[in-house]
Amino acid sequence: MADHQHFSQQRPHMRKASRATAQSPSSGHPQHRAATQPAGTRPAAAPHTRPAQRTSTRRSALPIVASVLILLVFAGAGFGIYTLVRSILGSSDDAPATSQNSNVIIEDAASAGPGDIVIGLNGDEDTYVLVGEDYLEAGAHATEPVDGLLNSQIEISGEVDTSKPGDYTVTYTVDDSQGHTATAERRVHVVDEMDTMEGGMPILMYHYVYADDAPPEDLNSNYIAASAFEEQLQYLTEHNFYFPSYPEIKAFIEGTHSLPANSIALTFDDGEYGFLSVGIPLLEKYQVPATSFIICVNADARQQVIDHRSPYVSFQSHGFDLHKPGGSIGHGGVISALSKDEIVADLKQAQEVLGTTEAFAYPFGDVTDDAREAVDEAGILCAFTTENGWAHVGDDTRSLPRVRMNGGTSLEGFIGSIS
Numbered sequence: 001m002a003d004h005q006h007f008s009q010q011r012p013h014m015r016k017a018s019r020a021t022a023q024s025p026s027s028g029h030p031q032h033r034a035a036t037q038p039a040g041t042r043p044a045a046a047p048h049t050r051p052a053q054r055t056s057t058r059r060s061a062l063p064i065v066a067s068v069l070i071l072l073v074f075a076g077a078g079f080g081i082y083t084l085v086r087s088i089l090g091s092s093d094d095a096p097a098t099s100q101n102s103n104v105i106i107e108d109a110a111s112a113g114p115g116d117i118v119i120g121l122n123g124d125e126d127t128y129v130l131v132g133e134d135y136l137e138a139g140a141h142a143t144e145p146v147d148g149l150l151n152s153q154i155e156i157s158g159e160v161d162t163s164k165p166g167d168y169t170v171t172y173t174v175d176d177s178q179g180h181t182a183t184a185e186r187r188v189h190v191v192d193e194m195d196t197m198e199g200g201m202p203i204l205m206y207h208y209v210y211a212d213d214a215p216p217e218d219l220n221s222n223y224i225a226a227s228a229f230e231e232q233l234q235y236l237t238e239h240n241f242y243f244p245s246y247p248e249i250k251a252f253i254e255g256t257h258s259l260p261a262n263s264i265a266l267t268f269d270d271g272e273y274g275f276l277s278v279g280i281p282l283l284e285k286y287q288v289p290a291t292s293f294i295i296c297v298n299a300d301a302r303q304q305v306i307d308h309r310s311p312y313v314s315f316q317s318h319g320f321d322l323h324k325p326g327g328s329i330g331h332g333g334v335i336s337a338l339s340k341d342e343i344v345a346d347l348k349q350a351q352e353v354l355g356t357t358e359a360f361a362y363p364f365g366d367v368t369d370d371a372r373e374a375v376d377e378a379g380i381l382c383a384f385t386t387e388n389g390w391a392h393v394g395d396d397t398r399s400l401p402r403v404r405m406n407g408g409t410s411l412e413g414f415i416g417s418i419s
């Protein structure tokens with residue numbers, strides 16, 4: 001290469017004010033659900049460059065032209081499952097499965113009307129790929145109040161030539177049944193060199209978030225105060241962390257894909273109200289993508305996903321009806337009492353509720369060989385336990401550890417756990 005300009009430019013710090021713009025055919029005025037994220041609130045970060053130091057992971061694979069114009073098909077999207085089964089919710093993944101807390105009642109947080117499509121990318125909207133490696137399409141998620149989940153109707157267009165350094169754009173477009181359209185864009189930076197993650201990456205496991213002036217009665221280490229969480233988000237954005245998608249994480253763990261230095265993923269178990277109402281607005285303020293693992297047997301699981309839809313939150317599976325006791329290993333979650341086929345059926349039921357297939361968090365962290373095989377059969381890319389630690393290259397992507405986030409941890413402790 002004549003120069004390293006494609007690499008030496010900074011990653012853009014000023015993300016667009018929104019990821020999505022929806023057009024209403026009747027008024028012609030853009031809908032602004034996504035555009036209402038505070039613009040310019042992303043802290044002005046110190047210039048971050050990725051010095052051209054490291055090339056050992058470069059491969060000489062044949063250049064790959066990823067020409068994409070595909071219609072994503074997520075299993076079961078578009079079907080609502082509203083069960084009236086009263087489930088055992090609210091017990092955290094630390095507690096024995098026999099300890100049941102009260103049900104979490106999710107109040108309606110949405111005031112949006114028809115045509116208010118929210119579309120967001122899976123993973124980082126600035127994707128980095130080394131020349132010669134694959135661009136791994138991570139897709140997007142979209143929701144509209146009347147139609148519900150629109151994931152299966154997102155069209156992806158654009159070309160990424162990973163044989164040539166440069167900046168490419170991939171566009172995600174979705175229409176609702178009334179003719180509203182929303183789009184989102186991913187900027188793909190093909191670089192000939194970059195600093196990369198070595199050996200592993202931290203995937204953070206959070207549970208609950210609470211407003212500082214309204215701590216929960218049963219305050220424990222699974223709860224993090226909004227102010228502490230915000231400090232962490234501020235740190236991540238100021239230091240220009242990269243938020244890979246599940247296809248990228250899977251390939252990285254399997255040793256076939258490079259990730260930029262400072263890669264990290266944020267996950268939140270249980271879809272708890274404090275996370276939905278306090279945590280998600282903070283993710284939006286800092287424009288940090290995260291995953292919310294939803295207990296899908298909850299009667300309002302599908303509605304939660306619709307009401308709390310966000311460009312920055314991917315709702316993934318915490319199982320359909322696996323978040324309850326009945327097993328004999330670990331925390332006693334029911335999964336160890338189920339056959340592989342029973343687990344597959346449960347996982348597929350959850351996928352129908354969510355319209356997604358990418359990730360799964362084992363309730364209580366309990367995992368068996370049958371469960372790992374079920375994860376494969378259900379087409380899940382990455383599954384997570386509650387084991388504490390970084391995910392390392394070579395680990396089993398069907399049972400990856402995560403870094404436990406405790407509410408009482410200082411910012412220094414947080415930094416230490418992800419460095």
Ligand SMILES: [Zn+2]
Nearest residue numbers: 092093269270
């Ligand atoms: Zn859980």
